[in-house]
Amino acid sequence: VQLQASGGGLVQAGGSLRLSCAASGRAASNYRMGWFRQAPGKEREFVSAISWNGGSTYYADSVKGRFTISRDNAKNTLYLQMNNLKPEDAGVYYCAAEKYASGTNFPARAVWDYWGQGTLVTVSS
Numbered sequence: 001v002q003l004q005a006s007g008g009g010l011v012q013a014g015g016s017l018r019l020s021c022a023a024s025g026r027a028a029s030n031y032r033m034g035w036f037r038q039a040p041g042k043e044r045e046f047v048s049a050i051s052w053n054g055g056s057t058y059y060a061d062s063v064k065g066r067f068t069i070s071r072d073n074a075k076n077t078l079y080l081q082m083n084n085l086k087p088e089d090a091g092v093y094y095c096a097a098e099k100y101a102s103g104t105n106f107p108a109r110a111v112w113d114y115w116g117q118g119t120l121v122t123v124s125s
Contacts, residue, residue, distance in 0.1 A: 001025045001114045005095045008119030015085050015123075021078040021095030021116055029073035031113075032098040034058075034106060035080045037121075039091035046107035047093070048080060058106060063089070087125045092118040 007019040019035070034049035048069040049058045057069050068081040078095055096112040105111050 001028045001031070001097055003028075003095050003097060003114055003116035005093060005116040005119040008093060008121045010122045010124065011085055013085060013087055013123055013125050016081070016083045017085065017121060019080040019082065019093055019095075019119060019121075021080075023076045023078065023097065026076070028076055028097055032101045032106065033071060033078045034096050034098070034112065035069065035078075036094045036096060036109065036112075037089075037091040038094070038118075039088075042091075044094065044109055046109075049098075049106045050078070051101070060107075082121075085121075085123045087123045090121055090123045092120050094118045 002024040004022045011017050030052050032051055035047040036044050037047050038044040047060055050069045050071055054071050066084045070079045095116040097114040099113045102111040
């Protein structure tokens with residue numbers, strides 16, 4: 001499975017962006033998928049995840065109520081709608097796919113099997 005993230009850019013605080021992640025291979029539609037982000041000088045951190053059928057979603061506390069994860073398995077595409085962006089949301093956003101859902105351990109980077117190349121989000125204050 002190969003993942004290609006896109007949609008990053010420069011936005012003012014309070015603005016919105018929608019990230020996309022295109023997955024190659026039909027198998028990805030069976031995988032849990034998620035988003036992580038990494039700010040300069042910081043560890044890559046969990047942002048959000050979604051079950052294979054979209055029935056369950058998970059969010060980091062810092063983005064709850066502002067970000068929405070979704071997927072379209074017919075298009076093999078994952079999305080992250082980001083509203084009310086804050087300067088602390090800036091960083092490189094990575095999409096990821098997990099072949100075998102690891103219960104509640106999804107915030108851990110090690111459980112994810114495939115990673116996209118990242119897309120940069122910049123938020124000006």
